[in-house]
Amino acid sequence: MKKIIEKASVLIEALPYIKSFHGKVTVIKYGGSAIEDNRLREGILQDIVFMSYVGMKPVLVHGGGPAISARMRKCGIEPKFTKGLRVTDGKTIKIVEEVLSVVNKKIVQEIKILGGNAAGLSGKKDGLIKVRKSKIGELDLGYVGEIVSINPEPLNKLIESDTIPVIMPLGIGSDRKTYNINADDVSAGIAASLSAEKLVLLTNVRGILENVNDEGSLFSTVNIAEIEKLLERKVIEGGMIPKVRACIRALETGVKKTHIIDARVSHSLLLEIFTKEGIGTEIVRNGYSNIIR
16 A cells, blocks of 8 residues: 555656646657667657656657667778767768668657657658758868758647657758758757757766766756856766757757756656656756755
8 A cells, every 4th residue: 555655646746747848848869879778768768658648749859879880880881970970971871861760760660569659750851950061170071960940840740749759860951962960969959949848868877977986976957157167177078068068059049948867767757857856967047056965
């Protein structure tokens, strides 16, 4: 009986959040090694289906980096990255598109098996994501794009029909060629175009840490000004930099709140969204930081 009552308490705790986010869009970016783990992937997709059933409007943007790199090596191409962006020549962009298409179809199928309704989308179709060629100084990255515009209409049609859009991060250039885009940037752009309530980036670390070797130094809430100070102090480094930059862009273009959470934690999405404490780092425009010790 005690366990049954505890379950009821959990549901009651979630109620105000369900009420608050009912009918609101939440954009979720999912990629990295967690997308390769069948158990983790099932838990994340269960969370997304749950969100849909309680009236939230989840939108999923996915990557496929590890699978792309593995396929490249099989084809005799060694993956190269510059400042977190994959150098993408003509052969590589074909591999990127093929792998992302397979991942996309798999995620859509698994959501349907779990009882949800989903539809796969490529950013290059229907004029969804228009890009220009991205460069770092004079370095040519190949078919790597940065977002020029996003057409939310195809997404709104799916959302209105209670269908979960599942988007692969590709875009179309003015030359009608396909370009690979950083999935964090795509999720931030999609969230802004939909005036989303939340943007959630799933990663393989707990969140933003004061000390990367101490998970007890987690920032549970931090604002934009504090993020800039943490960047200056090099507390935030490496792969976390593009994630926090994506969160800042989203906040500055109308998204209410952003979150960076650990995809390795079972049902991390539900724990972050439907509990007071959360489990990761919430980034907001204003407010005060709160470090869990």
